Amino acid sequence: MLPPTVCRFVATLIPVLIQLFHSPHVLAATVNITVDDMDIDNGVLRMTYEPIDAWNIGDGCGICSAHPSPAEALGGNWHDVTWWPNGTETEAPRTASLEFDGSAVYVYSIISRFPSVNTDLTFFIDDEVVGTYTWVSDGDSSFNYNVPVYSNDSIIPGAHTLKVQNGFIGGPESLLLLDYIIYS
Numbered sequence: 674m675l676p677p678t679v680c681r682f683v684a685t686l687i688p689v690l691i692q693l694f695h696s697p698h699v700l701a702a703t704v705n706i707t708v709d710d711m712d713i714d715n716g717v718l719r720m721t722y723e724p725i726d727a728w729n730i731g732d733g734c735g736i737c738s739a740h741p742s743p744a745e746a747l748g749g750n751w752h753d754v755t756w757w758p759n760g761t762e763t764e765a766p767r768t769a770s771l772e773f774d775g776s777a778v779y780v781y782s783i784i785s786r787f788p789s790v791n792t793d794l795t796f797f798i799d800d801e802v803v804g805t806y807t808w809v810s811d812g813d814s815s816f817n818y819n820v821p822v823y824s825n826d827s828i829i830p831g832a833h834t835l836k837v838q839n840g841f842i843g844g845p846e847s848l849l850l851l852d853y854i855i856y857s
């Protein structure tokens with residue numbers, strides 16, 4: 674038999690421990706989840722690509738001008754999309770989106786350094802513009818891998834939608850080689 678003071682101490686401790694393990698903030702901040710551009714959940718791609726016809730699966734793509742090394746891409750693949758300078762008001766923006774539950778999100782892309790290739794990205798969280806990324810080719814004829822094109826670790830915890838848009842109406846030609854997104 675334990676002395677009554679010990680029993681009382683343990684009794685007060687139990688609710689505190691339960692509270693601690695149920696607090697989403699304690700757990701959410703520590704676990705990074707990586708979503709690859711090819712990840713499938715319940716038979717559908719985890720990321721949504723729109724318009725789907727404008728996007729190509731990068732590895733083995735015959736009509737794509739960019740041919741980065743699959744060995745350097747997460748999962749051996751990436752999603753390729755181009756925005757042309759002749760894009761009109763009626764042409765749908767090229768977007769990829771991910772629904773996630775968390776308080777931080779990091780978007781990773783492969784960046785082409787080939788001559789005259791530019792990248793112009795706009796990032797939205799829950800349909801609000803939260804950032805941009807611009808790259809003007811330095812003509813090196815190589816690729817940069819695992820480039821963090823957007824990082825945000827100060828999102829209100831909860832369910833959100835991250836959307837990246839490639840190029841913009843009236844803007845220059847833009848190439849996006851989307852590799853993966855991390856959230857926590």
Ligand SMILES: *[C@@H]1O[C@H](CO)[C@@H](O)[C@H](O)[C@H]1NC(C)=O
Pocket residue numbers: 702703704705779855857
């Ligand atoms: C989660 O990933 C981000 C981006 O790569 C990194 O800065 C951070 O340190 C990672 N956090 C943990 C707990 O691994």
Ligand SMILES: *[C@@H]1O[C@H](CO)[C@@H](O)[C@H](O)[C@H]1NC(C)=O
Pocket residue numbers: 757758759760761764
């Ligand atoms: C824009 O130009 C590219 C390259 O010439 C072409 O493939 C594409 O179909 C054009 N888009 C429109 C809307 O005219």
Ligand SMILES: *[C@@H]1O[C@H](CO)[C@@H](O)[C@H](O)[C@H]1NC(C)=O
Pocket residue numbers: 798803804824825826827828829
């Ligand atoms: C992070 O996302 C929030 C919206 O949840 C936004 O208000 C804030 O400006 C973003 N911060 C960065 C660095 O993008």
